[in-house]
Each structure stands twice: as C-alpha cells, then as structure tokens.
Amino acid sequence: MFSIIACIGKNRELGNQGGLVFHIKEDMQFFKETTMGHPVIMGDRTFASLPHALPGRTNYVLTRHPEHLPEGVIPVSDIEAFIKEHSDEEVFVIGGGFVYNEFLPYADNLYLTEVDAEAEADTFFPEFDKSKYEKTIIKKGQSDDLTYSFAKYTKLN
Numbered sequence: 099m100f101s102i103i104a105c106i107g108k109n110r111e112l113g114n115q116g117g118l119v120f121h122i123k124e125d126m127q128f129f130k131e132t133t134m135g136h137p138v139i140m141g142d143r144t145f146a147s148l149p150h151a152l153p154g155r156t157n158y159v160l161t162r163h164p165e166h167l168p169e170g171v172i173p174v175s176d177i178e179a180f181i182k183e184h185s186d187e188e189v190f191v192i193g194g195g196f197v198y199n200e201f202l203p204y205a206d207n208l209y210l211t212e213v214d215a216e217a218e219a220d221t222f223f224p225e226f227d228k229s230k231y232e233k234t235i236i237k238k239g240q241s242d243d244l245t246y247s248f249a250k251y252t253k254l255n
C-alpha cells in the first residue's frame with residue numbers, strides 16, 4: 099500500500115533548483131512522525147537534496163545510476179516490480195515531482211501539507227481529481243507569515 103506525503107503551495111509548488119520551496123518546522127516534524135518506521139521511496143534528485151539517508155526508515159531510491167548511493171540505501175530501477183513487491187506494507191512516497199507522478203495512481207492516501215501561499219518553483223505536484231478522494235483536515239497551522247493545513251486525501255473505492 100502506498101501513501102504519498104508532500105508539502106505543496108497554492109499552485110502545487112513542490113521544489114525549486116533542487117530544494118524545497120517552503121521550510122516549515124511543524125511540517126518537518128509531521129513528516130518525521132508520519133513516516134517513522136515505514137519504508138520510504140524517493141527519486142534520486144530528492145535523495146541528493148538530503149544530508150543523509152532518513153534514519154529509522156528503509157530508504158529506497160529510484161535511479162538508473164545506483165553506483166553512487168551509500169551503503170544501506172536500496173536502489174530501485176523497476177517501478178512496476180517495486181509496486182508489485184510492496185503491496186502488503188505501507189510505503190511512503192516522499193518525492194519529488196517525478197516520483198509523485200509515477201506513484202499517484204497507486205497511492206491510497208495522500209498526506210498533503212497545503213500551504214496558503216505561492217512560491218517560485220520548477221517542480222510541481224501532479225494534478226489529481228479531488229472528487230475521487232475523501233478529504234480530512236488533520237490540523238491547521240501557522241508559522242511566521244505562512245498558514246497551512248495538514249490534509250489527508252483517502253482514495254474512494
């Protein structure tokens with residue numbers, strides 16, 4: 099089972115020049131609490147943006163060039179095979195744009211931190227049909243001049 103987790107702006111902004119567009123401490127904490135103990139899969143560009151592999155979680159990285167990955171990080175090159183092999187446990191899809199797009203059709207849950215702001219971006223979360231999901235607001239937050247909602251979209255059967 100796949101769950102997507104992302105922080106997005108009003109226009110689904112995700113990233114800019116290899117980094118995040120929003121830096122919200124409460125969102126980082128929510129990400130950590132939600133994904134801890136679960137396997138995570140990310141793209142090679144997202145992995146490159148991290149200081150190190152995420153502790154307490156098996157790190158899978160989608161790449162066609164696995165040679166450079168540090169020991170302990172598991173390369174994935176065949177998305178379909180990975181999806182078939184991981185239908186029993188909850189795997190968190192943690193970005194970026196390419197990987198969200200590939201996994202969106204297979205994700206039962208989308209945890210989206212929806213920031214009520216626009217930002218300069220070169221990477222965007224894919225458009226999706228909200229009528230096919232039930233939306234729950236987990237909580238709302240504010241930090242500095244940003245307001246945001248932690249939303250969970252659950253796919254309807």
Ligand SMILES: NC(=O)c1ccc[n+]([C@@H]2O[C@H](COP(=O)([O-])OP(=O)(O)OC[C@H]3O[C@@H](n4cnc5c(N)ncnc54)[C@H](OP(=O)(O)O)[C@@H]3O)[C@@H](O)[C@H]2O)c1
Nearest residue numbers: 104105113116117141142143144161162193194195196197
């Ligand atoms: N706001 C958020 O919540 C959030 C979360 C995560 C990331 N981000 C941001 O998103 C941006 C990165 O996203 P992105 O879309 O550029 O990259 P990405 O999804 O992180 O990674 C894409 C990588 O997938 C690999 N790939 C592509 N096609 C493949 C295939 N057919 N088979 C195997 N691997 C394949 C390539 O790696 P190789 O070139 O090594 O093959 C490619 O670099 C950054 O700015 C990051 O900060 C934002």
